[in-house]
Amino acid sequence: MDATNPTYYGHDSDVIECIDYIQSHAFDFLEGNVIKYLTRYEQKNGVEDLKKARWYLNKLIEREENKFSEHSVSLYKSLLQEQNEIHQCPPCKNLDESSRSNSECECDI
Numbered sequence: 001m002d003a004t005n006p007t008y009y010g011h012d013s014d015v016i017e018c019i020d021y022i023q024s025h026a027f028d029f030l031e032g033n034v035i036k037y038l039t040r041y042e043q044k045n046g047v048e049d050l051k052k053a054r055w056y057l058n059k060l061i062e063r064e065e066n067k068f069s070e071h072s073v074s075l076y077k078s079l080l081q082e083q084n085e086i087h088q089c090p091p092c093k094n095l096d097e098s099s100r101s102n103s104e105c106e107c108d109i
Helices: 018-024 029-040 047-066 070-087
Strands: none
Touching: 018 029, 029 047
16 A cells, blocks of 8 residues: 555546645644544544544534633733733823823823
């Protein structure tokens, strides 16, 4: 058997190579492995490859579900708040409460 062109991926002239399909669609690691194991399961490891495809698919689902989880949103909000605070002028210590304004501020921002 040819290690770089195994028969379980098929090599007829009208068959698309699994790796070529994965690369042409810019699939990432998880997506590519789902496709790879589904493509070869009948000719290689049967149910074992289907279980591997399911494992990668579950990881992919988990990743997608967690993209916009509350943790991610709160982290995003805290980063925005931090960035806003960096660009805002803190109250000057040299001015009394009644005269504080950006035009009278002596900060080097």
